[in-house]
Amino acid sequence: MATIFVGDRLISAGQILPDGQDAVRVSRGRIEAVGRTAELIAGAPEASVSRFAGCSITPGLINSHVHLAGDCSTSSFTTLCSGAPDEVRAVIRRNARACLRAGCTTVRDLGDARGYVARFRDATADVDGVRPRILSAGSPLTISGGHCWYLGGIADTATEIRDAIDRAAETADLIKIMAGGGYVTSEGPTPFDAQYSTELLRVAVDHAAHYGLTVAAHAHGTEPIVRCIEAGVHTIEHCGWRSGPGKRDQNDWAVRQMAQQGSAAGDTTPAVWRKIAEHVTTPEYQYGGQLTWMAENDVTILVGTDSGVPGTAFDQLTLSMELYEELGFPRSSIIDMVTTGAAQTLGLGDETGDLRAGLAADLLIVTGNPLDDLGALHRPHRIVVRGTAYSQDELD
């Protein structure tokens, strides 16, 4: 039987839908119709009607960068790499529910090991319960001794990169490659260094394309970012444009090229950005300048939290979103960046991320109007996951 969810307003792509549209009719997990309550009831008199006075209905949020199998501790991937399967599954299940509580009905997982996240994605609800829609990259490709080598995705040569992608393509939704070094691997290249040549990154992009897969690349440093742009990588994660400790660059040629070819920046501003910005004054930790610069150059920005790595959490996407408000981004575009816009950039525009007949019924019902106060999204009143509505408590 259909259910009609009624709020005070509907928000799609960061805009209030016009003409008094205030209701979404849902049937068998999908949106059947969007419009005015009376019309939707007339079209399906047998439908049950759930009214939420004072609330807004938005698409479910999309967190574009998480690691469901990381436990956020200082040794965040230890359980994943050496724990018993039951322990790893428990970590993933707990994190997935935290994502849902925060209103994230879709997450893009950018790195685990041993195929755990893909199996969780595919498990039936009886086994692992309600969970967000998951895009899984599997083990990130990296060089020997490089960033996150212990996740099992080592590929040093063109042949090894193709072989790794051949294997990954059986279960992965996209390919992740560590184009530069990182912070959580003590040895190996620094975050500013490149790990792969432009040619090898291009091998990854071309070979992934054979399977219809996109490539997300980890790159903090300016050098690896520029190589990713030259290679046509689809999303550049972190994308901090750093050339050394305390240094941030702005390469205008590269950023224009990035925008022109449609490579997106996968921002991973931590939820605690405000605290960090208060205590650290080096440019390396001045969040935002690069985001404004990329946005002014028409680069598409995805919002993610890198949840799972040390010091992060899975239920705080909205705190990361507040940085954009502080930078002067309109609330409408911030909301679009975590809903409709993100779905389109991630290739999910025909499946989720909007209030449109035919899409999955992934919705948030929030108290108030997030276009007046982004905080309205922080603790959703109801989270509708493929048509079924849950309260926060039910997702604890």
Ligand SMILES: [Zn+2]
């Ligand atoms: Zn990450």
